[in-house]
Amino acid sequence: MSDSCVFCRIVDGDLPSRTVYEDDDVLAFLDANPLAPGHTLVVPKAHHRRLRELSEEESAALFAAVHELMEPIEAAVDADGSNVGINDGPAAGQEVPHLHVHVVPRFRDDGGRPIHAVAGEVPDLADDELDEIAAAIGET
Ligand code: 5GP
Ligand code: ZN
Numbered sequence: 446m447s448d449s450c451v452f453c454r455i456v457d458g459d460l461p462s463r464t465v466y467e468d469d470d471v472l473a474f475l476d477a478n479p480l481a482p483g484h485t486l487v488v489p490k491a492h493h494r495r496l497r498e499l500s501e502e503e504s505a506a507l508f509a510a511v512h513e514l515m516e517p518i519e520a521a522v523d524a525d526g527s528n529v530g531i532n533d534g535p536a537a538g539q540e541v542p543h544l545h546v547h548v549v550p551r552f553r554d555d556g557g558r559p560i561h562a563v564a565g566e567v568p569d570l571a572d573d574e575l576d577e578i579a580a581a582i583g584e585t
Pocket of ligand 2: 451454
């Protein structure tokens with residue numbers, strides 16, 4: 446728990462939120478500046494910045510809650526689909542340093558873009574570079 450963390454304060458009930466789900470490890474509430482109706486943030490109750498910092502159990506609880514919430518979120522706003530994503534680290538756009546999963550409901554012809562739109566300039570990688578990257582990920 447961090448006194449200065451806005452999501453810890455929401456978890457502790459010091460700040461109000463429109464909570465939609467709670468269990469021992471996870472809280473979910475509506476985003477205060479929604480990108481779409483039903484935009485929901487799913488957060489571990491424990492303060493962690495990055496996904497890699499969660500224990501296996503905390504991670505399992507977080508994604509189980511996301512899984513459970515997908516249908517009720519989409520049904521509540523009559524959505525046709527959703528984007529699910531984490532801004533994992535400042536370079537990826539993370540502003541609140543308490544890990545959270547965004548569930549952004551999507552609607553046919555809503556003018557939005559797929560998750561492919563989040564990255565910068567698309568790299569042109571040769572086959573050997575792709576092989577090296579795959580091997581490096583596999584080794585770590
Ligand atoms: P990030 O860029 O860190 O992935 O996104 C942070 C999200 O948290 C933003 O979408 C922002 O609207 C939301 N947010 C920031 N402060 C609050 C708050 O106090 N309450 C709620 N419900 N959402 C917040
Ligand atoms: Zn926190």
